[in-house]
Amino acid sequence: MPRPGFVLDVDRSTPPMLFHHGESLRLEKLPVGRSRVLYPGEPLDPLDDPEGAIRHALANPLGDCQPLRALLRPGMKLTIAFDDISLPLPPMRRPDVRQRVIEAVLDLAAEAGVDDVHLIAALALHRRMTEAELRHAVGDRVYDAFAPHGLLYNHDAEDPDNLALLGSTPHGEEVEINKRAAESDLLVYVNINIVSMDGGHKSTATGLASYRSLRHHHNVATMRQSTSFMDRHTSELHHSNWRMGKVIRDAGVKVFQIETTINNDTFGASGPMAVLQKREWEWTARDRASFVAMKAGLDHLPLKARRKIFHSWQAPYGITSVQAGEVEAVHESTTENIFRQQLVEVDGQTDILTMGLPYICPYNVNSVMNPILVMCLGLGYFFNMYRGRPLVREGGVLIMSHPTPWEFHPVHHPSYIDFFEQVLADTTDPAEIEARYEKQYAEDEWYRHLYRTSYAYHGVHPFYMWYWGCHGLAHAGKVIIVGGEPRAVRRLGFTAASTLQDALEMAGDVVGRGATITHLHNPPLVMADVT
Amino acid sequence: MKALVFSRKPARYAAAMVAGSLRPGRGARYGPLSLRDVDPPELPGPEWLRLRPRLSGICGSDLATIDGRSSRYFEPIVSFPFTPGHEIVGDLEDGRRAVVIPVLHCAARGINPPCDMCRAGRINLCERVAFGDLEPGLQCGFCESTGGGWGQEMVVHPSQVVEVPDALTDEQAVLVEPVACAVHAARRVGDGPAAVIGAGALGLFTIAALRSLARPSVLVATAKHPEQRRWAKELGADVVCAPGELDRAVRSATSSFVLDNGQLTSGVGAAVDCVGSEESLAQAIRIVGPGGTVHMVGMPGVTTLDLTPVWQREVALRGAYAYDEHDDRTHDFATAAGLIRELDLGRLVSATYPLARYEDAVDHAAHAGVRGAVKIAFDLRSERTAR
């Protein structure tokens, strides 16, 4: 029976805590008496027969929806859209959930005699997936059957010939999505929900949308009102997507949503990384030996080699649930399953929130975690891992641990470089950045070219990263990056500290000497339900 | 009188080259420059006037000379021993305060009829700088006959004298000559996107001049040091970036594409190079748009460049030396003076030194950027009494 997550009060005999630190690890002693640690739950037991569960979900849809078999008929246009490389993190071992679900869907389609099938990676403004990445996601069989005929491809949010404007919401938000998806008789969306932000109407309304449509919810005003964007009921981001979802439905696009959830088995129960998901006081001699060896190895390897090691890790995630059918009903059930794994009740806010940022975030799979992504992971994703109130009080201090090198992947993140060099050198205020620079970057022909033909994130993507963190930026009184490269950290508008102790000293100047500290022991993922 | 004198001493010159390559400005200590007691220069002709410099600036070309980095091209158009200094504000014997147009053109050299260029008013392009009554020398400060600004006294031809109105302080006036260089270059730039490479004194003046005269749609500038960055912003650059970031800054400012070799497909209409190094010129060629112009304002030297893009993209490489009368017959000096007053550029004179501390002065000038300074000058006002 997996144990749920919990809050640990740090006392004299609490061992030092594990902090992820980019492609490295740190052990940090937290002050006794005023610190607590938020631990994730242990991995839930996976489904015994995921393929049977998938078939069962397809045959017994939730909400107002017929079984998939009944929706398939010869001569129809079927489009299967699936989540891109940003999910799950780190990538999971083969076979990927998407492969299992897509094969099950296609098998039903084959049985029904469906001929016209397209598969689309719903990547919105993310970089295109490479052949290897697509093969990993959908499996070789599906790839070899569809890709050579041009029937399996990446969504292109800048292809004027392949976008359909479906209308506007009452709030004036234009809904423009992939034309093939919009014109299909049935759109099957195959999703992986790693956090509660994913899925629901966001899948189609964001994943298959164009810049014109995305800008209505990917902006500072929306993100500041998404408190948090992990809780759909208090997230303006989701309200907007839900409004768009209604427009999509009213436009006659029939969506059959398949959502899957995975457990917390990020580093495996055994193997070299297993120690990273154990609680420190339960580390056996063997765990400690492997940690010491790993840390010593990592500390001596060059960054490139460390990055290679970490990025080659594939998580042995287990599937905890599959639900299919009508989008909203499906997503309700999905969210429950996510919360079952991730939600931990926390009593009250804290003055200082510490977090160790790992080597990966949704936008640097097989890539470089640049300073902008550090900001997005810390102030965007980790800060927003709450329901109710933020873990840290307003005006409190956020301490993140990450080396934050001034380094960018030249192919994947070209516009990030310019954003960092030109925009952030000028201002770090999200609203000002949005007003003064977004349009220029979004409409830059070169970025558009790289997004469409190379493997680059869209020109506007670094702005979205900054918006993602704007709620955290406005909420926190100070942000300190432990171990960060000072030049890069300064450019982000934050403060660099060389050790956690220094950072806590600095934080004391803002929130007082006896300030309370909470450490978010993440990953594996944990979400705080703050009362 | 006291003057800094640059003499022809090959061994010293070699020492300056070595010292200067180890630490810029160090050529002043080991090189052929020395502070000496010399006789004031004789008047080369009856109409010539005596001028006692008040302030005299240190220019990039002076530093190149001191560190032995200047091209051998100059050999026939300078004459040794000379007293450097061509950014001069000083007092004439009749009490007028004046700045000096240092170019030694036909009129100053007593050549009549003047050469075609001088006749056309383009005295900076005078064809007779090595001939006539004077020793060879393209400007005073490089000519044995006239003395220079780094000495207590020099001689000037009336055609070189521009009177300074009382409204202009000495600090402002000493900048008229370098700002005029910038104005001269800026006059040729159109209103499209432009980039300025280098944010030393000349770069900053060029930014100011471009902003006021050319009104480029977007002005990108490079700056190495925080103080330069601040000045560049204040003087009118839209985008200020580190030198390594310029290509990307220009690319995004002009929505250009990029070839695999780093060459922008589009680019700025005018790339103004205020550095003159091989890297800065190569960069200028990369970022200039097809049909555009690379303006060489900083003094270049012997460099190796791939000129293929210049050929294929019909780029013009154009020098910008000194100043002349513009088509509307307003002299660049007048425009520069106006600009200096308008923007209060006197603030850019960061420090002044007495002649005796010339090694410190040169070192300060050679490291102006690092030390947060822009223009360094010799202050000769206090040395009058010593005479």
Added chain:
Amino acid sequence: MAPLRSAVSRRLLRLPFPFSAPTVPGGVEAPPRRQRAGADYDTTWARRYPARLARAAIVETVARPAVAALARPERHGLDRLTLLAEAGGPVVFAANHHSHVDTPLLVTSIPDPWRHKLFVGAAADYFFRTPATSALSALALGAIPIERAKVGRRSADRAAALLSDGWSMLIFPEGGRSPDGWGQPFRGGAAYLAVRCGVPVVPVHIDGTGRILRKGRKLPKPATARVTFGPPLFPGPGDDSRRFGAVIERAVAALADEATTDWWSARRRAHAGESPALVGPDAPAWRRAWALGDPDRRRTRQRRRWPEL
């Protein structure tokens, strides 16, 4: 002279009774001797640890390099077995059969939980003809003799006992190598054993080994072989071995279709009941050969160069 000498020497060399086997007196029936070869060959010894160790060594040092050199195998569909592997337990692998290369190819292709606890159903009349071949087959391949001419109660019992004991089985239900490149009708053995022991069957399709060493050829020729594992088939509660046998044959036929076209087309034809039969057209020999296509065609996979990222 010669016969005389041999008779003499025989007599002289023959040792007296306790030192040699007794002769059988007339009128009594001698007890049956332990079979040294054939269908009743006892292979129990080949499943003891020393033999398993030796077999593992032979597979890794002889079979694997030989297969790699000869067949350059592409292995597909292993991901379909992950759940089965997690569950553990014995499995019947049922494959089509072209060549002697098939067995080493599969023994080196079958993934880990099963590879080292695997026995092969081999034709008693071929692999177990003499004591030497019997021992070699049992040791190197982990083979047990299966009678292909008739339904051998004993060999079936033995296989069933091994399956129940947790051993997995590799069997070629066609009963022999293909004579002409086309498949032969499947026999019921695999289905019978699966239904009887309640173990899943993994259909396997092998393509290309016929080009390496087809029936009747002596010397192998290198070519590319492709092994495709199918999704496991579980005998349902109502399945008899005949019906389940047909399911297995259809599954292998669908895999053959998948291997030569693509998965999606194969699934559509499989659902429509239009998978091309393994046995080929019912036509004269030349047309069957013709329909097989160019025997030396190399699989040309579309290769695209992707940037190093």
